[in-house]
Amino acid sequence: MGRKKWVDGDGMKKGEWTAEEDQNLVAYINEHGVSDWRSLPKRAGLQRCGKSCRLRWLNYLRPGIKRGKFTRQEEEEIIKLHAVLGNRWAAIAKEMDNRTDNDIKNHWNSCLKKRLLRKGIDPMTHKPIINNLTVTTTNEECGSSSTTTSSSTSSPSGSACLLNKLAAGISSRQHVLGRIKGILLEPRITSSDQDEKEELKRDHKIGGAEEDDDFLIWEDEEVRRFMETDDMEYETTPYISLFYEGTSSDRGKAKES
């Protein structure tokens, strides 16, 4: 995979790295450590730009990097962190166990984001998707007003605030929590290919009444009423605990509730 090799105007190689190049870079860094990426390629005998070397080292060659499929726990962690941090992949990566920001970003964009969308959750706001409705809400905790749509982006803190609001109102909308839980409790891909196929079958089930009804689309009026309850107090942590309660070990309890 990757890109074909080519050479740019400065004689710098681009594209896919060869095993030999990897070996050279690793050998050099092991011996001299990382310093001055700009001059490193020359010193290491590589026809690459420093930026390319840095990226290769950080995302691929650096020792201890965890690669391959994401576990369910890791995916939960990503969703949880994304709700708080937004698209700050480097910050998310720091909280994860030796996953690179690039890896997390790729997995989010190719998999998690789409899964959330399929389940009627906006991946940017982590809110239920609303019927083409622009929702204006006063964000007291963040000290500002914000206008969001189901497809809009918002600042991480704003997103967290909205999510807390969602959590605060969850008692009156238990099915919302159920829907969110559902995403996290789904049998995960990582266990086996069979699981993956079954999940895909479920998600792409054609003609089943469950399919369309399963999306959580709030009616405009319902949403308006919900958003009007602005005098509630929320905190970040309660939202997270609500969002994730019932996952893994608590799965049984969640079903009961």
Place this chain on the structure above:
DNA sequence: AATCATGTCAACCGCAGTGCG
């Protein structure tokens, strides 16, 4: 079997932040 669509992942690009002279 061929073609098309979608998923995955490595790598590139451009910009913002930071440090230094």
Place this chain on the structure above:
DNA sequence: CCGCACTGCGGTTGACATGAT
């Protein structure tokens, strides 16, 4: 304070893999 060089980050691209038709 300003400009430059360097680093780090997030968004995007491109090639290959895999599945669906």
